[in-house]
Every structure is written in C-alpha cells, then in structure tokens.
Amino acid sequence: MAAKTNSLEALRRKIKAALRKGLKAYGIQPKRIIAEPAVNGTKWRFLIISDDFEPWLFSERQDVIWRLLEKSLEADELLKVTMVMALTEKEAKGDFR
Numbered sequence: 001m002a003a004k005t006n007s008l009e010a011l012r013r014k015i016k017a018a019l020r021k022g023l024k025a026y027g028i029q030p031k032r033i034i035a036e037p038a039v040n041g042t043k044w045r046f047l048i049i050s051d052d053f054e055p056w057l058f059s060e061r062q063d064v065i066w067r068l069l070e071k072s073l074e075a076d077e078l079l080k081v082t083m084v085m086a087l088t089e090k091e092a093k094g095d096f097r
Contacts, residue, residue, distance in 0.1 A: 008041070008043075009083045012035045012044055014077075015044065018073070019065070019069075020093065023050070027069070030048050031051070032047075034048075045081070045082045045085075046081070046083070048084065048087070049088070050088065051088050056086075086094050
C-alpha cells in the first residue's frame with residue numbers, strides 16, 4: 001500500500017494518479033478526471049469521463065474503480081472519497097441510450 005498523504009489536496013492528486021495508472025491497465029484512457037470537494041471540503045467526489053467505458057456495465061466500472069482505490073489508498077484516505085462516477089462523454093451529457 002502507498003504512503004499516507006497529509007493534505008486533502010495531496011490526496012486529490014494521489015487519487016487522480018492512481019485512477020489514471022490503474023485504469024490504463026484495463027485499456028481505459030480517461031479523457032478527464034474531475035474532482036469536487038464534498039462534505040464541507042473535507043472529502044472528495046470524482047467524475048471520470050472516458051468513451052472507453054462504453055462497453056462496460058455501470059457495476060463493472062464501479063467494481064474496478066473501487067478495487068483500484070482500495071489497493072492505492074490507506075483505509076482512512078479511502079474514507080475521504082465519497083463517490084466516483086465513471087461515464088462516457090455521451091452519458092456525461094445526459095444521454096444514456
């Protein structure tokens with residue numbers, strides 16, 4: 001497991017790097033990873049946008065993402081992630097057809 005981070009901003013950078021690296025192993029190249037502060041700025045929520053998610057079920061996306069985060073973060077760091085959405089460009093614009 002990786003070293004623990006001391007600040008929320010450092011944690012954001014660590015999570016984004018872990019997601020990019022981990023998803024690459026699955027053939028996913030995120031177009032964007034957007035982080036937003038949550039819970040009065042004490043935690044983070046993320047949106048990952050990649051058309052490479054298109055053939056994946058939403059449950060498959062979540063399963064892979066949370067497994068990657070569990071491998072990359074300490075338990076108390078993981079508690080600072082409230083949500084991760086993984087969408088294609090179309091889905092991010094509201095088109096789920």
